[in-house]
Amino acid sequence: MAYLLIFGIIVALTLATASLYRYGNVQRQHPLVTLSVLTAWSFSFLIVFTIPLDVTSTVYRQCIHPTVNDNDDNTLQSISKTVSNSSNTCQKPWGMVSEDVFPSLWRIIYWTSQFLTWLIMPLMQSYLKAGDFTIKGKLKAAVIDNAIYYGSYLFICGILFIYLALKPDVQLDWQKLKAIASSASNTWGLFLLVLLLGFALVEVPRSLWEHSWPGVTLKQAYFKLAKLNIDKADAEENVDDVLESLNAVSQATPLTHELRPCIDTILRKVPTELMERVRRHRSDGGQSNAVPSEKSLIRLHKQVIKSIQTFQRTDALWNVQVEKVLHLEDVEKNLNSLDRRFKTEFPQQRTKLHEMICNPTLDWYWQCKLRPPFMRSMAIVLGVLSSMVVWSELTFFNRKPVLSIFANVVNVAKENHDFLTIELFSMITLCYLCYCAYSTVFRIKFLNLYYLAPHHATNEHSLIFSGMLLCRLTPPMCLNFLGLIHMDSHVIKTQVSETFYTQIMGHMDVLGIISDGFNIYFPMVILFFCISTWYSLGSRALNALGFQQFMLNEIDQNESISNEFIQEGKGLIDREKRRRQRSEESRMRRRGQQLPARELSNYRASPAQNNGRNGGSGGVGGFETSQRTSNDGLLGDGDSFDYNATNQMGRTFSTEINERFGDSTQIKVGFKGYNDLDSDNDDSRHWSNIKDGAPRNLFDDV
Structure with missing residues (x-):
């Protein structure tokens, strides 16, 4: 059998x-x-x-x-x-x-x-x-x-x-x-x-x-990361140039033109994030408004396919190399660990079976x-x-x-x-x-x-x-x-x-x-x-021709080109770490914004009490928490401020300035159309005329 x-x-x-x-x-x-x-x-x-x-x-x-x-x-x-x-x-x-x-x-x-x-x-x-x-x-x-x-x-x-x-x-x-x-x-x-x-x-x-040997491997990984960064930058520049031409052709071709389906076919092959980036940074100078011919569209289509393929390849190589460098750095940090537990700077999601094994x-x-x-x-x-x-x-x-x-x-x-x-x-x-x-x-x-x-x-x-x-x-x-x-x-x-x-x-x-x-x-x-x-004859020949290769006998020389690439790789991985940390912090903030209303009321008791006293809707500053999204931007990320509390201010603007800078300055703050004697009362009337709630625009409260 x-x-x-x-x-x-x-x-x-x-x-x-x-x-x-x-x-x-x-x-x-x-x-x-x-x-x-x-x-x-x-x-x-x-x-x-x-x-x-x-x-x-x-x-x-x-x-x-x-x-x-x-x-x-x-x-x-x-x-x-x-x-x-x-x-x-x-x-x-x-x-x-x-x-x-x-x-x-x-x-x-x-x-x-x-x-x-x-x-x-x-x-x-x-x-x-x-x-x-x-x-x-x-x-x-x-x-x-x-x-x-x-x-x-x-x-x-x-x-x-x-x-x-x-x-x-x-x-x-x-x-x-x-x-x-x-x-x-x-x-x-x-x-x-x-x-x-x-x-x-x-x-x-x-x-x-x-x-x-983790040390040698880490240096080689730094070196390769620096060289990949050059290839990645060239690929990004090439794909941006090609997509700018595609965007110009797309805008110059009417929707009713017979070649419009061909342009739509090309656009469907472009990742959305790449096309949006090109449109945000688009420059109108030097772009032709002429409708292209079919041969030029075929040539452009081939360029788009090749440039996107090169970009995806270099991006995949970059991501794999970054993960490798981060892992090697974790290994080097854990070599002298006393608690004998492997710790990672950026933990990855693991299945329960993998965690058990x-x-x-x-x-x-x-x-x-x-x-x-x-x-x-x-x-x-x-x-x-x-x-x-x-x-x-x-x-x-x-x-x-x-x-x-x-x-x-x-x-x-x-x-x-x-x-x-x-x-x-x-x-x-x-x-x-x-x-x-x-x-x-x-x-x-x-x-x-x-x-x-x-x-x-x-x-x-x-x-x-x-x-x-x-x-x-x-x-x-x-x-x-x-x-x-x-x-x-x-x-x-x-x-x-x-x-x-x-x-x-x-x-x-x-x-x-x-x-x-x-x-x-x-x-x-x-x-x-x-x-x-x-004897690394091929690497030596490429070095002589200007194509830098990783050589073990050169990494100990302070002024060698290999050392420069290694230092550049360290800087690139530090930048990648900061980017990931910012992304993680932003993700944690978004998760905090999506907490249930009960957790928010317990977390922010004082604003909730003020809202209940002023007839608010139970949110922060009279606004419902569910209306807040991740696109709130600068105001959403800042500390909360209860604008309704301004109605209960016990002092005027002049009093606040005198408290900060001293009464000896004898500063009186008045407004056009009001006399000095009634400035305090007028200030109170001015503040009382302000509508309850947050300002409509970014600098309305200045």
Whole structure:
């Protein structure tokens, strides 16, 4: 029974669904985008979870029906012994899958994912970026946008076909054409895979080691926050300029114009708060009142989509980085806490289950005591695993003696018929390679056009890009892994039973330069990229070109540019703290204004008594409390004043001035039309003529 295969399918689908729900916004994004990305992610994860089952099935078939090269005497002797004892030793692994399942499964997964990544998703991505207002126009723009992209591939394929046609010993058929297509896709994926792994195999363990030291991590977070602030300011300026042009076009176009629906379509894609901000700060100078043409609206529509996408991406990056900096500051403040309870400056809402599982005491022990040594231990383990990958990439083509560490581990498990070890070892290695490859794309600066932001903050373009990337990198990565464990007969030049995955994918034997040269020796270039990453040659080169990067050897220098960015990051986070504190205080004031009338009467007993004595309505100063809103502004936030109390004043205005400044001044305050003798009485009459209640305008009581 294929219990493990069914379990792998469920896990892959669950993981893809949970990831899509975490990063995407299913309610707002297009259903086709959701379906395409879910399919791409599910199939990519399923390949990783199913390859170990295919490997164990192949090992079992090799044990039952071994076939080797006749020139390898040692292997013949070992296989003859295996055949003689096959009935006793070759036991079927648990969860064995039938042989007719894997070929159909791999055909569906591979060709569906290739169809998505090379045809559907690029068109879908260009369709979303198109500025046309009709489906036909968007499809036409998407095809034109991908014409150069597809034209380059057709040009390369044309050269390959001409080369094959001139070779008399090669007969082109459908199987050969599929091999050419898969070889082109896998060669492109292998080229990108080597670049990504060369960076990640060093950077992933090193980043874990650096993150185990809170001080260094906090400085790096300050540095990144300062750089994000520059990107955020540029994105805000760009989106403001584009939206100002859109606002001017909207005002210049009458409601009855034939292009007005197109403008309304653009306006619906703009967030309300952005459009309101542009209208508040709008400047009328230099704006044209001419009605735009349809082409200019299409161009403006495309600019709006691109600018809003960039703004949302930088805003999501900014919010994630701010939360990270605030958390790191909380960790640094709690390191020397005596009560051993983790305290945060800005507490977040937590569910009751989360509070029960992770209380402040457990959180303090994890963040301050257990997490740093755990991170360092994981860095050492992953560093050893990265060294094994690099060594195996350099030596996997050598079959006698076997130098690849992964091949030796699998061979030992073969001899002991330990299928569980083979499955677990293959799963751990593939998952680590996947993490290194996929995480690198979103960490390199020039590939930071797309970003997977949690809390439903990822746009559709980033989701489509991630789906394309997974579909292109997963197949060549699995082929490379099969070569590392010597399960590909065309790599080790030995006739053995192969995996069904390799049989469906092919060996790229049509072109000798690809099968004998590039796919074997190009992975050795990974050592060069690892050395470059270890010595930070890329960061040093970018620093020399003016693109400032975080360098650990410069943070202790007082006049370094890195230190300036760190200090700027501290100032930015202080400003963010003050903004959040003001927002929290304003929220608390609004909550206080919405208290029930009974609580207000108990809280303000004196004004209530005055209101009852003067016939008020039970509110403050004769006004009902329920009429007060959060928009009352300056008067609403000030201390309450009972204007009706002025009717019971026992002294005049002149008396009050004399009390403040002394009777020796002999000041008499009079009003026009009144004599000095009757000034006090006239003052009393003047005050009595004032209407009861608060002033109508802001300065009526001055």
